[in-house]
Amino acid sequence: MSWPMIPPAPDTPPCGPPAPVDGGWVVTRHADVVAVLTDPRYVVPVAPGGPPGTLAWLRGTVSRFSAPDRHPGRRALGVAALRDLDPDELRDAAARLTDETLDRLTGADGDREAATAVRGRGADPGESVGPLTGPAAARAEVMGRLARRVPVEVLAARLGLADPAAAVPAVTAVAAAYHPGADPAAVARADRAVAALLAISPPAPAEAAANRIGLLVQAADATAGLIGAAVRHGLAAPAALGTADLLAEVLRLDPPVRATRRVATGALRLAGRAIGPDAPLLLRFDAANRDPAVHPDPDRFRPGHPGGALTFGAGPRGCPGERHALALAAGVVEVLRARCRPAGTPVRYAPHPTLRVPTSLEVMFR
């Protein structure tokens, strides 16, 4: 069968040698991105820390923004918590929660939420609206109800948070201010959300508590973006396309994490270029995932594409939650593929320097 081309998202740079931009470097080739990620002389920009229980404290305590001497021990806390979670069980739990949510929306469980949505579209107000499972049933918005909610709620329950549903808006608020450059109002909301998450977290030493919350925050936007991309590109795909293959190609061609940052610790050389001490580097996964040196016919969606994607990073700071992310996304996407079809409405994205997550994405019930 012939598979479609998926063009790069807007502002994806072409793949080429490291390019100087604004006093730093943009790195786009697969081999150069891997070289930086696996070279300890390039470090993650470190977060300074702040008063206990605040966003600044969280950022200063999680492995993600830790200096090289603190990173391994803190990463081990997150890895240990993840080791207790079985990806198959996560996938099943995500599928169940997705099914239940769709049942509520279609009225298949007797709930009237979907019926109200259809009346609003012009059905006779006096008409009795039963369960909506036929082709004329309502649309659903996937991002808020499922993609942003299900993975975090499932993970929060397994990580022992007392109120997994309440964790979802709190994690979303923290994620919105997690990366540098958030505005003061978002930071204030995130401060309150960190306090709320600590209050529903199991008792633990501060570093363990922070890195448990860190897992949820790292999971939130990226997994939502992956689900959004899979729905956008894969809802109409033939059923013979396995969901694992769909997710793998979507991660490559429309990565929810488009880039990450490093800083050079000395005068270094990368692909023949002199990189000055303290130079910031932006490593573009979106460009490297289309590197023709690794991916023949790079823009074509090809299940089982050799070479894979760099979207989970690489090296000692690569994503420790890859299997969990894929399992959670697969649970949601499998149910959506079985029960929904594309609505054909345009997809918009929240502006962000490194993430690509739809703001809303509609589907129709089959």
Ligand code: HEM
């Ligand atoms: C599609 C979903 C996801 C993507 C694309 C993704 C991608 C990434 C990437 C690229 C990094 C490394 C950043 C860097 O090196 O600068 C990272 C780190 C991390 N991710 Fe993920 N991630 C996803 C989901 C998850 C999930 C579900 C979890 C937890 C269950 C998780 C936990 C983490 C943690 C804790 C780190 C920091 C690791 C460290 O400090 O060494 N991620 N992720």
